[in-house]
Amino acid sequence: MHDFVVVGCGPAGSRFARRAAEAGHDVLAFEQGEVGEPLACSGHVSRDLWEYTGEGAREELLQHRIRGARFHVGGPDSDAHLFYKREAVSNVIDRVGLDRHLADLAREAGADLRENHTVTEVTEREDRVEVTVRAPDGTETHEARMVAGCDGPRSRVRDALDLPEPGEILHGVLGFDPDPDDGDYVDVHLTVPRFFAWRIPRADAGVEYGLAAPPGADVPDRFERLQSEYGVDLERRCSGAIPIGPPASVTGHRGLLVGDAAAQTKPFTGGGILYGMTAADHAARTVDPRDPATLSDYEDAWRTDLEREIRLGHWVRRAYSLPEPVQRAGLRVVSGEIGVHMDRPTSVFSTEHLRKLLSRS
Template sequence: MYDFVVVGAGPAGSRFARRAAEAGHDVLALEQGTVGEPLACSGHVSTDVWDFTAPDARDDLLQNEIVGARFHVGGPGSDAHRFYKQEAVSNVIDRVGLDRHLAGLARDAGADLREEHTVTAVDEYHDRVEVTARGPDGTETFAARMVAGCDGPRSRVRDELHLSEPDELLHGVLGFDAAADDGEFVDVHLTAPRFFAWRIPRGNAGVEYGLAAPPGDDVGARFDALVEAYGVDPHRRCSGAIPVGPPDRVTSTRGFLLGDAAAQTKPFTGGGILYGMTCADHAVRTVDPTEPSTLQAYERAWRDELSREIRLGHWLRRAYSLPEPVQHAGLRALSGEIGVHMDRPTSVFSREHLRTLLS
């Protein structure tokens, strides 16, 4: 019997599998397809991502360094309000490469990571959980003390454990243009209903364009209008769901959720790579697979660290829907050099940010 079956080998799942294996647990990780594919997530992350990788990962995965953002209330060509730091505030990375790197670290730590395994059922019992998956050699059932659902915004594990869905699922569209661009600023357009659109320079890897909004707001057509206004025709497109708002409970009797499955994401950007891996570390630290009661310690630990960030992130997102004159006034008043951390909204109250404003 395994200690943990991990369903999903994205950043949160691979991070948990690696750290749990390093802690001496017997770990099986199942990935529905090939690790990192299909791409459905932006590669724009905070510089903290390197705290979760091997020391040489930056050399292989880094595509560009970003020092700030230009915020537009209108489309391309509209007036921009610049926010920036003197050093890199974020990095643009090879997103598929990151997934594969993290999965490799999990395997190196001793986790049994199997690709092309689609989970079809999860059954909980008082002393174990059984995970049934369809793989290249047929259907198999694996017994474990606990299951970790790291299988994305439309989580099969979440459904099987009868846990609540996120508060909402946004519809995101990405497109990639091959023209090299090593610019230091991303562009953010507060024009999509209840969310935003973006342009991210990826160095020699080209440019990423994206837009997200609630389903039903004709996201695809709005994305087409965005790239047309920029005068580009992306050679590759993808789309996916973006979960926002974690449910009140992400644990069951012998199971727990991590990452997008638990909506451990930033409400103001939809990003969840760092939040998911942070929660994975909390799970390894707090959960004993032989003691189901320790799942409550995991619930407390990740919420203690992230609940304030998520709550403030919701307030930031509300500003996206303010009247345009109010947006212009607010952005104009706050623009300039900043001292905030892109994953931590509460850093707006930090000494670093206050010193920057006063200087």
């Protein structure tokens, strides 16, 4: 019997598989397709990402450094309110490459990571879990002490363990213009109900345009409008789901959810790469597959670390729905040089940020 079966090898699954294997556990991990495919992510992350990668990753995966964001209450021709740092705030990376890199690290740590294996059923028993998998050679059943559901926003493991759904699931779309752009700033347009549209320069990898919104907000039409406002006609497009608002419980009797399956994302950007890997580390550190009682240690650990950030992130997102004149006035007041960490909204109260605010007056 394995210690852990991991379902899904995105950043959360591969990170958990790696850390659990390094802790000496027997880890079997399944990915339904090829790791990293299909792409449905901007790969815009804080520089903390490099704490989770191995040798040579930065040279291989970094596409561009970003110094800040221009916020617009309207389209590209509207006034821009710039938030910036003198050094890079964030990085734009090759997301498919990142997933492959993290999966390689998991394999090197000893996890048995199998691609083209789709988990179709998970059953919790008193002393184990049974996992049914559709593999290239037929159907297989595996037993483990615990299952880690790292299978993304529409998690099958979440359903199988009868765990609650995330607060909401947004629909995100993006597309690419191949023309290189090494601009310093991303553009954020508060023109979408309860979320935003964006433009991200990716240096030689071109420019990405995207938007996300709640279901029913007519995402395809809005995306067409964004393209026509920018005068681009994007060929390479993709879309995905963004879960916002973690459910009250992400652990079962012999299972746990990590990453998007647990909606461990930033409510004001939808970003989940760093939060998912942070939670994966908490899971690997706290959960003993032989002792189901340790699952509550995981709940405590990730919530202690991230819940306050997520709560404040919800407040930041509320500003996207304020009346336009209030948004404009607010942006005018708070824009300028910032000392905020993009994954940690609580850093708005940090000495670094307060010093920047004071230096403006």
